[in-house]
Amino acid sequence: MGSTMHDAISPHSVAWHAARFLRGRRSGLLALLLVWALLFAGGPHQVQAAGTAPNGPGYSSIWAPSNKAFLGTAANTVSDVWFTGFNGIISEVFFPTADTANTTDLQFLIGDSGHTWVDEEKVATTSSVQLYNAHSLAWQVTNTAKSGRYRITKIIYTDPARNSLIQQVTFTALSGTLANYLLYVLYNPAIHNAGNNNTSSTQSYNGRTMLVTTDSSGNYASALAASIPYVSGMTSSGFVGVNDGWTDLKASSNCGSTSCPDYTMTYTYSLASNGNTAQMGLLDLSNGGSINTSTATSLTFNLVLSFGQTSGSTSATTVAEQTLNATLSDTSNMLATYVAQWNSFDNSLTSPPAVGSSTAIQQARQQEYYLAANVLKASQDKQTGAFVAGLGVPWGDTNGDSDAGYHLVWERDMYKIASALIVAGDRADALRAVQWAFNTQQQSDGHFPQNSYVNGTPYWNGIQMDEQAFPIILAWKLGVTDNSTFVNHIKKAADYILNNGPRTGQERWEENAGYSPSTIAAEIAGLLCAADIARINGDTTDQTRYTNAADYYQGMVQNWTFTTTGPLGGGYYFERIDGNGNPNDGASLTIANGGGTYDERTIVDAGFLELVRLGVMPADSPYITLSLPVVDATLKETINGYPYWFRYNHDGYGEHSDGSNYNGTGIGRLWPVLTAERGIYTVAAGGDADLYLSALMAAANSSGMIPEQIWDVAAPSGYTPGTPTKSMNPLNWAMGEYIVLLFSQANHRVMDLPSITYSRYVTNAYQPHSGWVVDYDPNQLHPGKALTIYYNGWLASHTHVYIRWGENGWQHIPPDAALVKRNDGFWQVTISVPTDATQINFAFHDDANNWDNNGGGNWNVPITA
Numbered sequence: 001m002g003s004t005m006h007d008a009i010s011p012h013s014v015a016w017h018a019a020r021f022l023r024g025r026r027s028g029l030l031a032l033l034l035v036w037a038l039l040f041a042g043g044p045h046q047v048q049a050a051g052t053a054p055n056g057p058g059y060s061s062i063w064a065p066s067n068k069a070f071l072g073t074a075a076n077t078v079s080d081v082w083f084t085g086f087n088g089i090i091s092e093v094f095f096p097t098a099d100t101a102n103t104t105d106l107q108f109l110i111g112d113s114g115h116t117w118v119d120e121e122k123v124a125t126t127s128s129v130q131l132y133n134a135h136s137l138a139w140q141v142t143n144t145a146k147s148g149r150y151r152i153t154k155i156i157y158t159d160p161a162r163n164s165l166i167q168q169v170t171f172t173a174l175s176g177t178l179a180n181y182l183l184y185v186l187y188n189p190a191i192h193n194a195g196n197n198n199t200s201s202t203q204s205y206n207g208r209t210m211l212v213t214t215d216s217s218g219n220y221a222s223a224l225a226a227s228i229p230y231v232s233g234m235t236s237s238g239f240v241g242v243n244d245g246w247t248d249l250k251a252s253s254n255c256g257s258t259s260c261p262d263y264t265m266t267y268t269y270s271l272a273s274n275g276n277t278a279q280m281g282l283l284d285l286s287n288g289g290s291i292n293t294s295t296a297t298s299l300t301f302n303l304v305l306s307f308g309q310t311s312g313s314t315s316a317t318t319v320a321e322q323t324l325n326a327t328l329s330d331t332s333n334m335l336a337t338y339v340a341q342w343n344s345f346d347n348s349l350t351s352p353p354a355v356g357s358s359t360a361i362q363q364a365r366q367q368e369y370y371l372a373a374n375v376l377k378a379s380q381d382k383q384t385g386a387f388v389a390g391l392g393v394p395w396g397d398t399n400g401d402s403d404a405g406y407h408l409v410w411e412r413d414m415y416k417i418a419s420a421l422i423v424a425g426d427r428a429d430a431l432r433a434v435q436w437a438f439n440t441q442q443q444s445d446g447h448f449p450q451n452s453y454v455n456g457t458p459y460w461n462g463i464q465m466d467e468q469a470f471p472i473i474l475a476w477k478l479g480v481t482d483n484s485t486f487v488n489h490i491k492k493a494a495d496y497i498l499n500n501g502p503r504t505g506q507e508r509w510e511e512n513a514g515y516s517p518s519t520i521a522a523e524i525a526g527l528l529c530a531a532d533i534a535r536i537n538g539d540t541t542d543q544t545r546y547t548n549a550a551d552y553y554q555g556m557v558q559n560w561t562f563t564t565t566g567p568l569g570g571g572y573y574f575e576r577i578d579g580n581g582n583p584n585d586g587a588s589l590t591i592a593n594g595g596g597t598y599d600e601r602t603i604v605d606a607g608f609l610e611l612v613r614l615g616v617m618p619a620d621s622p623y624i625t626l627s628l629p630v631v632d633a634t635l636k637e638t639i640n641g642y643p644y645w646f647r648y649n650h651d652g653y654g655e656h657s658d659g660s661n662y663n664g665t666g667i668g669r670l671w672p673v674l675t676a677e678r679g680i681y682t683v684a685a686g687g688d689a690d691l692y693l694s695a696l697m698a699a700a701n702s703s704g705m706i707p708e709q710i711w712d713v714a715a716p717s718g719y720t721p722g723t724p725t726k727s728m729n730p731l732n733w734a735m736g737e738y739i740v741l742l743f744s745q746a747n748h749r750v751m752d753l754p755s756i757t758y759s760r761y762v763t764n765a766y767q768p769h770s771g772w773v774v775d776y777d778p779n780q781l782h783p784g785k786a787l788t789i790y791y792n793g794w795l796a797s798h799t800h801v802y803i804r805w806g807e808n809g810w811q812h813i814p815p816d817a818a819l820v821k822r823n824d825g826f827w828q829v830t831i832s833v834p835t836d837a838t839q840i841n842f843a844f845h846d847d848a849n850n851w852d853n854n855g856g857g858n859w860n861v862p863i864t865a
Helices: 028-039 245-249 316-348 359-378 411-423 427-441 465-478 483-500 517-536 540-561 607-613 622-635 672-684 690-699 732-747 755-763
Strands: 045-047 070-073 082-086 089-094 103-112 118-120 125-131 139-145 150-158 164-173 181-189 198-205 208-214 220-226 230-239 252-255 258-261 271-275 277-283 298-309 588-591 596-599 636-639 642-646 774-776 786-791 802-807 827-832 839-845 859-862
Touching (some): 070 139, 070 150, 070 359, 089 164, 103 150, 103 245, 150 316, 164 181, 164 316, 181 208, 181 220, 198 230, 198 316, 208 230, 208 277, 208 316, 220 277, 220 316, 230 245, 298 316, 359 411, 359 690, 359 732, 411 427, 411 465, 411 732, 427 465, 465 517, 483 540, 517 540, 517 607, 540 786, 607 672, 622 636, 642 690, 672 690, 672 732, 802 827
Parallel strands (some): 230 271
Antiparallel strands (some): 045 198, 070 082, 082 089, 103 118, 103 181, 139 150, 150 164, 164 298, 198 208, 208 220, 220 298, 252 258, 588 596, 802 839, 839 859
């Protein structure tokens, strides 16, 4: 995306040379311990004596760009390695858990034997990426030099039996022969989520040269090895931007009256301790003299990056040796096993429906379905069952060790992922996720943290009330209703909602506190599911408590979040969030990320659609239908005929106007996941969501990855509207929504909707009697209930209708409340029956103060205790 420029000594990108403060060094004692760990790690090896790299620790470590073209892992629980890639090269590789990154990138540098030029693979080539097999996450990547000189083809997968990433590489000289080229491998490690305190060395293991890196603790290591040797003595470990291999090749020499790069590897450091290190090795294209490079134009070899401990049978060097030996004996069998395991998973899924106007469209959508399901499967931690939100860091190329990115677990994202997999027929992985949520992430008081690592340790400690509800809903969907789970987990979570809701510390955008339509929708569904699980366990007391609370929230959500005095559209619509539950008071709302401060009635989002998605409101509710045109007028853009939406107006979570990365402020861009949500709502409303499916696929990159954000029509120069921005791609939430939308469109119903809420609040909701002037549900005529009053009197044809009401003979009269008009001709409004009420008194009027007061007697309705 956009133009890329590289500094003369940049090891990977301009961002490596961004002005950054260098991290402090560890103590000398720790450095000695790290060296000792390297000297004695991994069995029969020795550090090659070629000196120690000076002048560490190097430039501050950063992560890779987040627009991933490919990702994968073995479809088993044996191999604990996940890989990602961009621009044709490897980016973050995760081990031993899906939340633990160990690399920034791994690529080739290509030069000529005459030392007159050197290319950086990710910049100097044009990359094409495709699945090696349509039903696996093995990838074929072809990188062709823009100069036309060479081509690099890779088949990328992981060893299904070990913790190794494998690249089956074919280097082809398109001009000349292999003798004309020098091929270097360049590796920037970031072991165990940290790139600033690594120690790297060249080691010999059973006669094979390996590039080894350990983390600051000396407990975790990587080992990079190839099936062809490195040129003797031509490996080096250095500090990024100081004396790493790329800096070395680009170093200046005297070219007469000027200086210029000499394109020559002169550093051969055997050790670089305690810093941001990079390792490089010159590969022997003659394969130890067995290939005549003067005539040969192509060479195929395996490049293996392995992970493990620093010593013993599980050391990284041991694992690398085992994987290389296995590939040398039968590479095709290892790849076939990897593919077969993915094929088996895909075969276990529900077959995708044929949706679309042509066979080609149907097939493309079916292929996207399998990709989406596989990406979700690949985002599950192997040992715990937790799903991370994304395998990467948004704007990773300007973020470092302190930013854990999206490879963390949010209950909201995990609910969306698990729900999509249930739709796809994978209940087993969804079940593992909910069991992890209760047994690992849930805190002792019953709440779930904002997000966490896969071991349950909170990363951010915000309280998001929808995340308290989603595990309950997921448990109900999966039938996890046993007494132990109910008593020890579900009851605690439901009680937490009762004691702390409906107000949330943060809504789903993780930025503001208050009353949020989307949050309250989840709370209602969670409480009703908890009530049903209580019923199953014979706990009628909690069943009643949770049901009553759900009913009250459902009746009052619009009173807390739907303004009838708004300055947008017709003035009647859901706000994004309301600070105090009074949506008509015009209180101030401060937008995060430098968005500014505004009247909260002017800030909208489409989160209210969750009320329909979760079965809390019918799709034709006037509260919904009145809000949609306001959202569209404020947030919608059409790109190439496809509809997309911003999260909310004045969003600051995105790149700046010049395209530079988000750094705490910026401009929020369009979110494809909102297109999916609108499509799912369209299905709920009885419409055709085909356009929204096409829009989702149009937003994906060339590999089919659906991103968090795409560029809007005001994209900066050099960027194309409708294509992925530099935030997260793929966003697992978006990939999951594609699955739900595809099946919902095919089946003409929302496939992940909790049937229990839909049955209570839509199918069996109270309907006013035709011909009645005033109606209400008698079951709501109790203190503390939310009472919905329906009106169809002589004012019903007027533009606006209001209610004035009081209790016990017109006492405690609140401000008049506006009614909304339904499709059946009735107007409706909900009031909260006071706990001391024995009678409710009310009458209606319009804007001109014309009154319908029941012939002068008003309506006086008795309340039953």
